[in-house]
Amino acid sequence: xxxxxxxxxxxxxxxxxxxxxxxxSSRWFMGVILPYxxxxxxxxxxxxxxLRWAKSPVPFHIPTTCGQQKSLPWLKWSWLENPQSKGGVLxxxxxxxxxxxxxxxxxxxxxxxxxxxxxxxxxxxWLSALAFHWSLLIILxxxxxxxxxxxxxxxxGLEAVDGFFQVSAPQLLVTDVVILAALLFLLQRRLRNxxxxxxxxxxxxxxxxxxxxxxxxxxxxxxxxRVDLERVKEVALGLVTFSPTVPAGVGPLFFVHLTLVSLLLxxxxxxxxxxxxxxxxxxxxxLANDSRVKRHVNPWDYxxxxxxxxxxxxxxxxKIKAAGLPLERE
Amino acid sequence: xxxxxxxxxxxxxxxxxxxxxxxRSAHVDFRKGTYSYSAAxxxxxYLGMANxxxxxxxxxxxxxxxxxxxxxxxxxxxxxEKFRSFRLFMDICVRCGACADxxxxxxxxxxxxxxxVLRAELVRSVYRRYFTASGRLFRGLAGGRELTEDVLKxxxxxxxxxxxxxxxxxxxPFGIDTAEVxxxxxxxxxxxxxxxxxxxxxxxxxxxxxxxxxxxxHGFKDSIDFAVDxxxxxxxxxxxxxxxxxGAEILFVVPSADYFATPHYYTLLGYLALFHEIGLDYTFSAxxxxxxxxxxxxSHELMKRLNNKIYAEAKRLGVKWILGGECGHMWRxxxxxxxxxxxxxxxxxxxxxxxxxxxxxxxxxxxxVHICELTADLIHNGKLKLDPSHxxxxxxxxxxxCNPARGMGLLEEPRYILRNVVNxxxxxxxxxxxxxxxxxGSGAGLGTDENIEMRLRGxxxxxxxxxxxxxxxxxxxxxxxxxxxKATLPTLLExxxxxxxxxxxxxxxxxxxxxxxxxDRTTDLRGEPFPAKEAAVHA
Numbered sequence: 052x053x054x055x056x057x058x059x060x061x062x063x064x065x066x067x068x069x070x071x072x073x074x075x076s077s078r079w080f081m082g083v084i085l086p087y088x089x090x091x092x093x094x095x096x097x098x099x100x101x102l103r104w105a106k107s108p109v110p111f112h113i114p115t116t117c118g119q120q121k122s123l124p125w126l127k128w129s130w131l132e133n134p135q136s137k138g139g140v141l142x143x144x145x146x147x148x149x150x151x152x153x154x155x156x157x158x159x160x161x162x163x164x165x166x167x168x169x170x171x172x173x174x175x176x177w178l179s180a181l182a183f184h185w186s187l188l189i190i191l192x193x194x195x196x197x198x199x200x201x202x203x204x205x206x207x208g209l210e211a212v213d214g215f216f217q218v219s220a221p222q223l224l225v226t227d228v229v230i231l232a233a234l235l236f237l238l239q240r241r242l243r244n245x246x247x248x249x250x251x252x253x254x255x256x257x258x259x260x261x262x263x264x265x266x267x268x269x270x271x272x273x274x275x276x277r278v279d280l281e282r283v284k285e286v287a288l289g290l291v292t293f294s295p296t297v298p299a300g301v302g303p304l305f306f307v308h309l310t311l312v313s314l315l316l317x318x319x320x321x322x323x324x325x326x327x328x329x330x331x332x333x334x335x336x337x338l339a340n341d342s343r344v345k346r347h348v349n350p351w352d353y354x355x356x357x358x359x360x361x362x363x364x365x366x367x368x369x370k371i372k373a374a375g376l377p378l379e380r381e
Numbered sequence: 382x383x384x385x386x387x388x389x390x391x392x393x394x395x396x397x398x399x400x401x402x403x404x405r406s407a408h409v410d411f412r413k414g415t416y417s418y419s420a421a422x423x424x425x426x427y428l429g430m431a432n433x434x435x436x437x438x439x440x441x442x443x444x445x446x447x448x449x450x451x452x453x454x455x456x457x458x459x460x461x462e463k464f465r466s467f468r469l470f471m472d473i474c475v476r477c478g479a480c481a482d483x484x485x486x487x488x489x490x491x492x493x494x495x496x497x498v499l500r501a502e503l504v505r506s507v508y509r510r511y512f513t514a515s516g517r518l519f520r521g522l523a524g525g526r527e528l529t530e531d532v533l534k535x536x537x538x539x540x541x542x543x544x545x546x547x548x549x550x551x552x553x554p555f556g557i558d559t560a561e562v563x564x565x566x567x568x569x570x571x572x573x574x575x576x577x578x579x580x581x582x583x584x585x586x587x588x589x590x591x592x593x594x595x596x597x598x599h600g601f602k603d604s605i606d607f608a609v610d611x612x613x614x615x616x617x618x619x620x621x622x623x624x625x626x627x628g629a630e631i632l633f634v635v636p637s638a639d640y641f642a643t644p645h646y647y648t649l650l651g652y653l654a655l656f657h658e659i660g661l662d663y664t665f666s667a668x669x670x671x672x673x674x675x676x677x678x679x680s681h682e683l684m685k686r687l688n689n690k691i692y693a694e695a696k697r698l699g700v701k702w703i704l705g706g707e708c709g710h711m712w713r714x715x716x717x718x719x720x721x722x723x724x725x726x727x728x729x730x731x732x733x734x735x736x737x738x739x740x741x742x743x744x745x746x747x748x749x750v751h752i753c754e755l756t757a758d759l760i761h762n763g764k765l766k767l768d769p770s771h772x773x774x775x776x777x778x779x780x781x782x783c784n785p786a787r788g789m790g791l792l793e794e795p796r797y798i799l800r801n802v803v804n805x806x807x808x809x810x811x812x813x814x815x816x817x818x819x820x821x822g823s824g825a826g827l828g829t830d831e832n833i834e835m836r837l838r839g840x841x842x843x844x845x846x847x848x849x850x851x852x853x854x855x856x857x858x859x860x861x862x863x864x865x866x867k868a869t870l871p872t873l874l875e876x877x878x879x880x881x882x883x884x885x886x887x888x889x890x891x892x893x894x895x896x897x898x899x900x901d902r903t904t905d906l907r908g909e910p911f912p913a914k915e916a917a918v919h920a
Contacts, residue, residue: 100472107465111681112717113788115550115558117816120790122743122754125761126797132816133790135743147554153479154554158812160482160842166393168488168845170812176479180554247478249399250498252524255476321515326555329473334466335556340790343747347721351463355682356429357689358588360697363668366589367598374599376625376667379697 053253054242061260061311065268068310072303081306081313082286082297089313096320101328112347115335133340140339147336151181176240183233186226189213190269193226197287219274227270234263254322261315268308278302386876387414387834392841395491397482404499405506405521407531409538411438414834417541417827420581425574427585428683432574438537443530449573450528454511456569461512466561471508473555474498480549480559485820486542489838494539497549497559503535504566537575540566542835544824545678545710546783551816563825568680576679580826583675587687592637592671601667604640612650615908617900620657625698626664630735632695633663635706636673636864645867647906648707648885652752655887658896659736659759663704669694672711673864677718678826685722688714691749692723702732703749707885709782709863710824712751716789720747737762751785753794753862756890760801766895771905772803773912775858777889778850779808780843780870781818782863792816795862795886802893807854813846823869836869837876844877851881859883 071077118129134140146152159173193210196202214222238259241251272278282301286309289296319325331337364371364379371378422433434444446452461468480497482488487495494500502524509516510525519525526532545560570576583593590597596604605622613619623629633656639649656663669690676683695703705715720726729748732741739758741750759765779799785791792815799806813819821828822839850856859874859881861867870883892905904910 104465104469104472107462107468109465110463111721113466113558113561115547115556115787116790117551117787118790119792120743122741122791122794123739123758123761126757126793129790147556151554153552153556154477156552156817157479158482160488162395162397162488162491166395166841166845168842170810176477180477244478245399246397246481246493246496247476249404249493250476250478250481250496250502252476253522254524321513323473323475326473326475329469330555332465332469333473333556334469335550335558335561342717342720343744343749344742346725346746349721352722355686355689357686357693360668360690360693363591370597370599371667374602376598376602377627 053251054256057253057256058260060257061264064314065264065307065311068307069303071310072301072306075299078297078301078306081310082301083290083295085310085313086290087295089316093316093319097325097328100320100325101332104329104332108350109334109338110349110351112338112342113334114338114340116340120340135339135341135344137339140337144331144337148330151177151184154180175236179233179236179240182229183237186230186233189226190230193224197284198291200284200288221273224273227266227273230266231263231270234259234266238263258315258318258322258324261311261318265308265311265315268304268311272302272304272308276302276304278305387837389876392489392834392837395489397491399493404494404502405526407503407526407529407535409531409535411534411538412834413831415542415832416538416835417577417579417829417832420576420578424578424581424585425576428581428588430574430576430581431572434574438534443534443575445530445533445573445575449530449533452572453528453533453569456572457508457512460565460568461508464561464565466558467565470501470557470562471505471512474501474505474557475555476502477554479552479554480557483549483552484559485544485546485548485822485842486835486839489822489841490542490835494535495542497543497553497557500539500543501557501559501562503532503539504562507532533570533573533575536566537570540570541577541827542839544783544820544822544827544839546820546824547787548783548817548820551787560825564677564681567678571680577826577829579829579832580675580678584679584683584687587671587673587675590670591666591668591690593673593675594637594641596637596641596670598667601640601665601670605665608640608646608649608653612653615650615904615906616654616896616902618654618657618896618898620653622653623664624667627698628700629664629698630662630701631664632669632691632698632700632703633665633706634669634672634691634703635665636708636711637671638673638864638868639706639708642864642868644871644882644884644888644907645864647888648867650906651885651887651889651891652706654891654894654896655756655765658894659764661735664698664700666694666698672705672708672715674711674714675826677710677714684714684718688719689723691715691719692726695726695748696728701730702744703729704752704755705749706752707862707864707887709784709865711784711864712791713784713788715747715749719749734758736764751791751794753791753798753886756887757794757797760798765890767802767890767893768895769802769804769893771892771902771911772889773805774905774909775803775884775889776805776807776854776856777803777858777860778847778854778856779806779814779886780821780847780859780861780866781814782861782866783818783820783824785862786816786818790816791862795860798886798890799860802889805854807850807856809846809850813842819843819846821863821866821870821873823873824865828865828869833872837873840870840873841877843870844873847874847881848878851878857881860886860889862886 118132121128425433506526515523516525550558586595676687
């Protein structure tokens with residue numbers, strides 16, 4: 052149900068953008084107003100979310116330790132999986148953010164007769180997640196060619212590497228294939244794995260379809276229905292130099308792409324996609340395991356009612372005495 | 382065991398299928414054996430907590446306060462502002478499902494609401510509905526859910542089917558820790574008087590007498606004295622076991638089960654023998670007679686209230702530092718919470734081993750050392766005379782307790798000790814030990830008889846790994862450093878993998894320990910004949 056409704060919603064957005072682009076009537080809206088709104092909402096919304104997390108206190112020191120602690124000097128310490136210093140935490144976080152270290156641990160449990168539980172390798176989730184995120188990053192950097200004139204050397208270099216297969220004209224870019232494949236894999240996993248399907252919400256599918264729509268419209272524009280890249284660049288440069296212009300003849304497919312991107316940016320701060328910023332603040336990962344070395348202070352700590360020794364001794368006075376244990380007050 | 386055990390065949394009908402019609406419906410069937418009884422009003426009252434009354438989870442009317450919904454929502458708001466973990470974990474889950482088959486309760490019950498992701502969604506859906514713009518606007522479409530009494534009952538059921546073991550947080554790409562969510566939801570439930578007796582009775586006992594079992598000072602002294610007598614019978618040596626002794630160098634704190642339950646008791650004998658042998662100047666306390674902390678399973682506030690005694694007593698007795706015995710969740714509190722909650726311990730000194738001179742720099746602020754750290758250092762420095770053949774009747778494996786493993790990283794110390802005191806040591810499969818260790822299924826206040834079916838289910842993955850080493854290597858003893866493990870794993874293993882007993886690391890240390898002036902020992906601490914001696918007799 053939520054699969055189809057989210058798919059239909061994305062298709063409707065795409066169709067409206069296509070129709071608008073074709074008619075030319077709402078080009079100003081789709082080419083200028085919507086992108087500016089999207090950027091504002093994205094930057095404002097994401098900063099709000101991140102600042103809100105950052106401002107909320109971390110009362111207790113709760114890292115999840117995934118290796119041997121640093122204790123006795125002759126015991127081999129797992130400095131990366133159980134860091135005790137800032138440097139170690141930085142590396143642990145870098146592995147987490149850049150290579151999805153925790154997801155790499157993923158395994159799959161099977162229940163066999165016996166009863167017997169068997170744990171197998173399960174690396175595809177990690178691989179496809181990594182492939183998707185890295186492709187997306189490279190594609191974003193490649194898009195700088197539209198926003199900066201002249202095109203920076205590193206962007207050209209990146210594109211050259213991306214196109215190393217040298218097949219087809221225009222040159223086939225590996226990341227275009229990879230991102231589509233990874234997104235399709237993640238989608239089919241969400242649909243075919245019964246547990247994952249069970250937990251999936253409308254919003255999970257919506258994000259996937261939106262990303263697929265963006266990638267797909269981009270690929271169509273590049274390889275099948277060529278758009279006038281000079282005009283596209285005019286639009287993009289106009290946006291970043293605050294002198295927006297929407298020349299005629301950019302092609303409706305471009306508006307589909309741009310509109311879906313804008314929608315993604317608007318949706319971003321209100322959705323789970325904020326995990327991009329959240330990962331950096333996760334207290335089970337970004338704290339060193341040094342809670343016995345350094346005192347962690349709880350900013351909202353308050354006094355609580357305790358049962359003092361004096362109260363305890365008073366209540367059990369005779370029994371303590373009879374047992375021959377020392378007393379503070381005879 | 383007061384409850385009849387469920388049949389094997391019924392429990393292993395495990396198919397990881399999911400129901401056809403979603404999870405939004407919050408109806409819970411409180412089936413006997415899968416939940417814990419509600420807290421008795423006297424315990425709620427004694428601790429000064431909300432809404433003491435008689436009620437049962439199976440009742441239709443839970444006698445909640447009329448404004449329960451506002452109380453819960455206010456409580457949520459407050460905690461969203463006080464805990465970054467809570468807000469963040471409500472926001473950033475992408476529902477990738479990597480955690481799903483990492484939870485022992487899901488593996489053993491196949492109930493999809495036991496997948497960590499869905500367990501958290503039970504509260505996340507309410508968070509979205511009331512605390513996010515998209516949820517307030519789009520309700521169900523944005524994954525929001527109304528807070529109803531059924532939802533509250535569902536929370537009670539499923540957040541008391543989480544042992545706060547943190548295994549899911551190892552695998553989560555964002556480190557989302559269900560233990561954190563569970564702790565907070567239990568706090569919320571507490572605000573309207575929804576809690577379990579198995580957590581609150583020990584907590585009330587501990588608040589009053591100093592320990593979970595409600596052992597009063599004279600009873601405490603009796604059990605320690607009894608252990609001293611028993612050790613004398615076994616070794617011919619009469620050890621000192623001081624209680625409330627001012628001016629001792631070290632305050633020694635253990636979980637109360639160590640002096641009142643079996644097989645914990647053998648570990649207590651082990652401590653006593655070891656301390657005598659190294660001439661440790663220490664004292665027990667009848668006031669701080671509990672290292673464990675059932676407050677952890679109820680609320681941060683109760684955790685702090687119960688933990689307070691340890692530093693207070695260390696200060697009163699004027700010790701230099703504190704040593705802690707074998708206990709899992711106790712060490713989560715000591716390692717990650719105590720200094721923050723009840724520190725700074727500036728009246729204590731940085732711990733130094735009086736025998737080897739080793740400074741425990743990793744405990745220089747908290748000033749509390751794990752007994753495995755102390756013993757590993759003793760062995761490494763050759764301070765103990767050990768004869769591992771005394772343990773030759775045991776083929777041993779080691780179960781990492783969740784909290785020392787994932788909340789501390791105490792993995793190698795106990796292994797180093799075991800390798801020095803036993804000749805036959807075998808590891809369980811890699812996916813089931815160290816940071817990936819499986820919970821006993823009875824932690825976080827779930828280890829009660831009325832909850833036996835869920836305990837057996839939750840313990841299945843652990844028991845399964847034990848079965849593997851039993852069948853492959855003939856393992857007949859599972860060692861662990863946790864009082865809840867020692868209390869609940871015997872039942873579990875007897876059910877799933879008969880023939881494997883449960884013991885503590887320091888029990889085996891004392892078996893192997895050759896004590897100065899000991900009589901010709903013929904048995905281990907359990908009174909079982911030493912294998913070598915037995916062979917000699919047969920010859």
